């Protein structure tokens with residue numbers, strides 16, 4: 072195990088903002104993790120587990136230990152004529168796992184193509200896109216408890232998955248390091264293409280015989296049209312979650328703003344409001360300050376044009392939160408993890 076001091080985090084976060092880690096430990100193997108836990112006394116306050124840094128905003132330097140999970144392996148651990156269990160290590164790039172599966176004809180994961188980040192971070196916020204969430208395919212999450220060094224396996228049911236959340240983001244935050252996930256995929260040719268223009272894109276691509284690979288390619292094309300590539304323009308995808316509000320609140324808003332975009336939820340009495348619509352209506356879409364701004368093609372994406380800081384992005388996020396609260400009485404909650412700030416992250420509305 073190697074410990075590096077005063078390590079540059081700028082290339083390790085998708086916003087590309089400057090930040091330094093007091094101590095940085097790359098973890099390539101399970102033995103590295105064991106050595107790290109045996110050597111260093113960690114607490115919630117001085118440890119941050121880093122994957123690809125695609126959902127993390129550093130608003131300053133990090134005083135403590137950044138552990139970078141770089142475990143890499145993908146293997147099929149069980150296979151029948153209809154189903155397959157695939158185990159992937161936490162440091163594997165998520166899209167690499169998707170491609171591995173679609174190439175082999177394993178379905179269920181194709182709608183999650185091109186989501187940036189690592190396998191180990193995926194359970195944290197139950198990543199989702201185009202009508203599918205990780206919880207739809209997860210079998211189990213393998214972890215190591217940081218305080219004891221003991222292995223613990225979480226069944227899908229015990230992960231408490233919800234909209235962009237899980238037990239690892241809430242009650243067990245920073246208590247377990249995810250080492251692997253196991254997903255269940257199917258071989259039957261069933262697809263979810265009713266969402267977000269997938270069917271239209273497949274038609275435009277001239278696809279006649281549906282395959283997991285074709286759906287994956289359609290989604291890659293759609294995502295490239297809508298979202299900025301962090302390698303070119305710093306961002307972390309959706310900065311805020313879509314807020315859930317009581318139905319009566321939604322009805323009042325709909326009367327005042329007939330163009331309001333909202334979606335039903337599984338929870339009776341709650342409606343999900345489009346955060347992008349709220350931000351656009353509040354006048355922020357395309358807004359640019361010196362170094363940061365709101366993406367002109369998607370109001371939910373805050374971007375870093377270069378030369379700025381995490382604090383500048385956070386200040387813009389606060390401005391958006393304030394205006395949206397004033398106009399709609401809705402508190403926007405960040406989806407992005409903010410390291411070194413005090414944005415509240417437990418209630419979705421007031």
Ligand SMILES: Cc1cc2nc3c(=O)[nH]c(=O)nc-3n(C[C@H](O)[C@H](O)[C@H](O)COP(=O)(O)OP(=O)(O)OC[C@H]3O[C@@H](n4cnc5c(N)ncnc54)[C@H](O)[C@@H]3O)c2cc1C
Pocket residue numbers: 085119120121122123124125126127140161186187188189190191192193195196197198199200247248249250298299300301306307308309408
């Ligand atoms: C352009 C763009 C588009 C995006 N689109 C989507 C989308 O469609 N859907 C979606 O859900 N998300 C999306 N995101 C957000 C992001 O891709 C996901 O949140 C992804 O899971 C982040 O992975 P990461 O490895 O980069 O996480 P990081 O930012 O490194 O970490 C995120 C959180 O996970 C924790 N963590 C990381 N690894 C581990 C581990 N091994 N054990 C325990 N905790 C760990 C970290 O401590 C942190 O709390 C997008 C981001 C970008 C930049």
